[in-house]
Amino acid sequence: MLARIFTALLFFAFCSTAGATEAAWAKLADGGYTVLIAHTHTQGTGDPAIFKLGDCSTQRNLSGRGRQEAQRMGARLDARAVAVDKVLTSQWCRTHNTAEIMFRDVKIEEFPALNSLSAEGADREAQSEAVLKQIRSFYGPGNQVMITHPENIEALTGRAPRPREAIIVTATENGINIAARLILH
Numbered sequence: 001m002l003a004r005i006f007t008a009l010l011f012f013a014f015c016s017t018a019g020a021t022e023a024a025w026a027k028l029a030d031g032g033y034t035v036l037i038a039h040t041h042t043q044g045t046g047d048p049a050i051f052k053l054g055d056c057s058t059q060r061n062l063s064g065r066g067r068q069e070a071q072r073m074g075a076r077l078d079a080r081a082v083a084v085d086k087v088l089t090s091q092w093c094r095t096h097n098t099a100e101i102m103f104r105d106v107k108i109e110e111f112p113a114l115n116s117l118s119a120e121g122a123d124r125e126a127q128s129e130a131v132l133k134q135i136r137s138f139y140g141p142g143n144q145v146m147i148t149h150p151e152n153i154e155a156l157t158g159r160a161p162r163p164r165e166a167i168i169v170t171a172t173e174n175g176i177n178i179a180a181r182l183i184l185h
Contacts, residue, residue: 024180024181025080025082027168028077028168029080031142031143032140032170033170034145034146034169035146035167035169036146036157036161036168037102037147037166038147038149038153039066039092039094040067041062041065042060047059047060053091060094062094062097066094069185070097072164072185073102074101076184076185082143084103085140086107086144087103087106087107087108087144087146088111089108089111089146089147090110090116098147111134113126113128113130114146115149128156131146134146135176156176157169162181162183166183168182
């Protein structure tokens with residue numbers, strides 16, 4: 001009897017997840033959303049003390065695994081024919097490289113407000129407000145993708161992104177509405 005209950009619970013959990021996944025894909029097919037994605041896997045943790053924007057040799061960069069993850073994520077979006085009108089990244093090489101691998105046919109623009117959040121409260125607020133302003137100004141017809149850092153996504157949404165997760169959002173009068181979450185693997 002317990003085995004049947006457990007099997008039924010697993011079935012319902014799977015169906016619920018599958019339904020949520022299809023709903024997320026449907027939203028992306030409709031367009032007009034902003035998709036927040038954290039850069040893929042990197043070599044090590046933290047940037048070296050000699051870090052300089054614009055010089056990838058001084059930064060923590062994508063690992064081979066991170067490049068493969070970005071390639072699979074881009075292929076998944078392509079397979080679903082997700083329309084992407086705009087791709088914005090931070091100025092860090094790992095975010096820009098994630099975008100280049102994922103989106104070979106879309107112009108990629110650096111957007112400094114997506115840079116890794118500084119420790120300063122006022123700067124953090126200004127960055128988040130600039131990102132919100134960009135999200136509010138986008139209407140489609142396709143989708144806007146922002147590739148940034150996990151801490152930026154968490155500051156905007158209140159949710160820490162899972163690896164390879166796309167957080168699909170819209171702007172509200174008071175902030176961000178999470179429309180869906182989708183693992184791209």
